[in-house]
Amino acid sequence: MTARAKNNRTLTIMEGESQILLPLITQPAEIVNGFDFNDKLINADLLDVLNLIPDSVADLIIIDPPYNLTKDFNGKTFRARSNDEYKEYLKSWFGRVCGKLKPSGSLYLCGDWRSSSALQDIMSEELTILNRITWQREKGRGAAANWKNGMEDIWFGVKDPKNYFFNVEAVKQRRRVLAPYRVKGNPKDWEETPSGNFRMTYPSNFWDDISIPFWSMPENTDHPTQKPEKLFAKLVLASSKEGDLVFDPFCGSGTSAVVAKKLHRRYLGVEINKEYCLWAAKRLLNAATDAFIQGYDGHVFWERNTLSAQKQCAVSSASNSSNSDHKKTSFTSTSLFDL
Numbered sequence: 430m431t432a433r434a435k436n437n438r439t440l441t442i443m444e445g446e447s448q449i450l451l452p453l454i455t456q457p458a459e460i461v462n463g464f465d466f467n468d469k470l471i472n473a474d475l476l477d478v479l480n481l482i483p484d485s486v487a488d489l490i491i492i493d494p495p496y497n498l499t500k501d502f503n504g505k506t507f508r509a510r511s512n513d514e515y516k517e518y519l520k521s522w523f524g525r526v527c528g529k530l531k532p533s534g535s536l537y538l539c540g541d542w543r544s545s546s547a548l549q550d551i552m553s554e555e556l557t558i559l560n561r562i563t564w565q566r567e568k569g570r571g572a573a574a575n576w577k578n579g580m581e582d583i584w585f586g587v588k589d590p591k592n593y594f595f596n597v598e599a600v601k602q603r604r605r606v607l608a609p610y611r612v613k614g615n616p617k618d619w620e621e622t623p624s625g626n627f628r629m630t631y632p633s634n635f636w637d638d639i640s641i642p643f644w645s646m647p648e649n650t651d652h653p654t655q656k657p658e659k660l661f662a663k664l665v666l667a668s669s670k671e672g673d674l675v676f677d678p679f680c681g682s683g684t685s686a687v688v689a690k691k692l693h694r695r696y697l698g699v700e701i702n703k704e705y706c707l708w709a710a711k712r713l714l715n716a717a718t719d720a721f722i723q724g725y726d727g728h729v730f731w732e733r734n735t736l737s738a739q740k741q742c743a744v745s746s747a748s749n750s751s752n753s754d755h756k757k758t759s760f761t762s763t764s765l766f767d768l
Contacts, residue, residue: 438647442707450710454703457481467674470686470713471699472706475522475678478699484528487697488594488673491664491685492526493539493656494519497547500653503702512547519551526678527555533592535668537562538584539656545582556586564636564660568643583664599666601629602638602730629729632663638724638732646723650708652682659724661688669694683709691720 433439442450455471460481471478495507497515510518530536536556540548545561552558562583571577587593606626639660642649648658661684665675671693677685680698682705689696690713700706724731 434644437644439644439649439651440647440708440711441651442704442711446711447707450707450714453710453713454706466697467695468690469697470680470683470706470709471697472701472703473699474701475526475699479522479525479529479678482529482676482697485531486674487529487676488531488534489665489669489694490526490530490534490536490676490678491539491661492523492537492678493654493681493685494679496541496654497544498541502653503704505702509543515544516547516551519547522678523551524555527588529676530588532588533594535585535587535593535595537664537668538586539581540584541581542578545584548582548584552584552586556588557590558584558586559590560585560634562634562636564639566639566641568641594668594670596667596670597631599728600632600663600730602632602732603627604630604732632667632730636660636663638730640724640733648684648687648712648723650682650712652705652708655682656684657724658684658688658691658722659730661685662692662722662725663730665689665692665694680709681705683712687712687716688722690716691722 433441453470455469457471457473457478460471460478464481466482466486495502497509497512498507499509500507527536536552538548538552549558549561562585563580564583566579566581604627606628639657640646642655642657649655665685665688669675672695674695674697675685675689677696677698680686680700683698683700686696686698686709698709700709724733
């Protein structure tokens with residue numbers, strides 16, 4: 430294992446932990462008639478197991494596929510290709526994945542500017558597209574001869590635009606009020622608190638409150654394209670209910686499954702890379718005792734740079750906060766033997 434800085438909280442698999450984690454990962458040979466797909470992490474090529482997964486099983490599907498970039502995923506390289514070739518790659522599995530979605534289900538499909546047009550075309554063949562979310566991805570080096578890429582897209586589609594679930598109240602954002610407006614001396618549409626003035630605002634399709642996982646965050650892994658828990662928490666809370674099944678066919682280091690577990694949903698994930706599955710399994714074990722999602726606390730999504738206000742709010746409302754009800758593990762690369 431590569432030596433890390435003292436305060437580096439990146440999750441790692443310590444010596445002896447694989448023996449504990451491997452039984453938590455399902456292999457294709459274990460999937461037989463009557464198999465229970467609830468809360469399962471399957472280590473397999475998606476195309477090898479899609480036919481084994483029942484149709485209409487998922488209430489919500491979150492897909493974070495390889496973008497149209499040359500990228501090394503722990504020894505398995507996905508290579509950039511022409512737009513038409515990338516569309517053919519998407520077609521090889523997207524329609525079949527949509528078959529796993531319930532008639533009233535929702536699907537989110539992640540991409541960047543290179544792949545976004547292909548994703549839109551492929552999704553429109555199977556689902557009704559309701560929106561495109563663009564979120565600010567503040568990470569990476571600048572470009573000397575181009576604009577730095579600081580945005581990614583998430584396409585939002587449903588099977589039936591007249592019958593799908595969306596809970597806007599669960600994803601409102603708590604924002605600071607910089608110019609408080611009063612009526613007869615009383616706050617109008619905002620709240621005055623000891624930690625500042627705040628307003629609950631409706632979410633738009635542009636998100637600038639997301640922090641990419643990095644070395645000082647306990648959710649961080651060495652996965653090259655890991656998505657933030659806060660990002661997926663918005664999707665899960667908006668488009669599923671407690672007890673619903675969230676399916677992720679490219680599960681990676683397990684963010685969708687971890688968020689589903691923390692928010693009291695069931696999960697089903699498929700990931701081809703064994704090491705990524707181990708990371709996901711460890712994160713799921715940790716989630717059993719620590720349901721904290723950075724940037725989401727007390728049933729509230731907070732904007733960036735409000736940590737002190739979050740702490741003050743948590744102190745005053747700890748008894749009512751589902752996140753605060755769970756034991757917090759220390760912010761280190763915790764060993765399973767310490768849990």
